[in-house]
Amino acid sequence: MRANFIITIEARMQSDRLPGKVLMDLGCNICSLELIISRLRASKMNHKIIIATSKLKINNPIEKLAKKLKVECFRGSEENVLERLYLSTINKKENSIIQLTGDNPFIDIDLLQYLKKKYLKIFPKIDFLTNNNLFDKKKSSPLGMKASIIKKSSLKKIYLLANKKDLKEHPTLYFYREGKKKFNIKNIYVPQKWRFDKEPRLTLDTKKDLLLLKKIFKELKYEKKFNTSFIKKILLKNPSLININRSIKQKRPKYLS
Numbered sequence: 001m002r003a004n005f006i007i008t009i010e011a012r013m014q015s016d017r018l019p020g021k022v023l024m025d026l027g028c029n030i031c032s033l034e035l036i037i038s039r040l041r042a043s044k045m046n047h048k049i050i051i052a053t054s055k056l057k058i059n060n061p062i063e064k065l066a067k068k069l070k071v072e073c074f075r076g077s078e079e080n081v082l083e084r085l086y087l088s089t090i091n092k093k094e095n096s097i098i099q100l101t102g103d104n105p106f107i108d109i110d111l112l113q114y115l116k117k118k119y120l121k122i123f124p125k126i127d128f129l130t131n132n133n134l135f136d137k138k139k140s141s142p143l144g145m146k147a148s149i150i151k152k153s154s155l156k157k158i159y160l161l162a163n164k165k166d167l168k169e170h171p172t173l174y175f176y177r178e179g180k181k182k183f184n185i186k187n188i189y190v191p192q193k194w195r196f197d198k199e200p201r202l203t204l205d206t207k208k209d210l211l212l213l214k215k216i217f218k219e220l221k222y223e224k225k226f227n228t229s230f231i232k233k234i235l236l237k238n239p240s241l242i243n244i245n246r247s248i249k250q251k252r253p254k255y256l257s
Helices: 032-041 057-069 081-089 109-122 152-161 165-169 207-219 228-237 239-244
Strands: 005-010 048-054 072-076 096-101 128-130 148-151 185-187
Touching: 005 032, 005 081, 032 048, 032 057, 048 057, 048 081, 057 072, 072 081, 081 096, 081 152, 081 165, 096 109, 096 152, 109 128, 109 148, 148 152, 207 228, 207 239, 228 239
Parallel strands: 005 048, 005 096, 048 072, 128 185
Antiparallel strands: 096 148, 128 148
C-alpha cells in the first residue's frame, strides 16, 4: 500500500479574538490563506488542496477566494470540525491527509516535507503523526509551525467513534485521549533548525499577532519563498519583535489545560 496525500486547510471567518483573520492583509494585498496556498504550490508539496470551511454565509468570502485561486472549497459544519474535515476528504482517492489551518501563514514547507518523510517510513502502520507534542515548549515546534498527517481510514474511525462536543470541535483530540491505546500515534520532536532559542508566537489569532506577522513579512520583502531560517535571521536582527505578542495566551483544548 502506497501513501498519497491531500492537503486540507481549515479556515473560517468567525473568531472570538480576531474575526475574519484568515483574509486579513499581511502586506502587499496577500492574506494568510492565500500565502499558505501560494507557498504550497511553489514547492514540492504541491498536492491537491481543499479549503474546509463552514456553510455559514459569513464564510462566503473564503469560497470566493478559493474560486479565484482555483482551489476546491468544501463547506460543512461550523462547530463540528471533525465532521467537516472528514466529509471534505471522504470522496477523494488519496489515503492520507496533511492537516493545516488558515491562521498559520508561515508554516515551514520544508518542515512539512520532513513530517511527510517520517510518515512514509511507517505507513500504513501509522494512524496519526504530528509535531504538536501537546504544546510542550521543550519538545513542540513554535505556534504557527505545527501540522498533522492523518491516515484517512483512521480519520473515518474516529469520526464514527467521537461522541462528545470537544472531540468534534478538535478533530485530532480522540487520538490523544480516548484513542491513545487504540491508534498508533507519533509526536515528532523536530531538529534544531526548526526550533528557536526564544519561542516566537507565529500564529494569527489577535491584533498583536497580525502586527508581528506583518512586520516579519515586510522584512521578508513580501517574498513567498522562505523557511524558518529566514524568520530566525529577522528575529535575531530585531529581537524586540518577539515581544509584540508575547503576552498573548494561546487557547488550548481542556485536555491540555
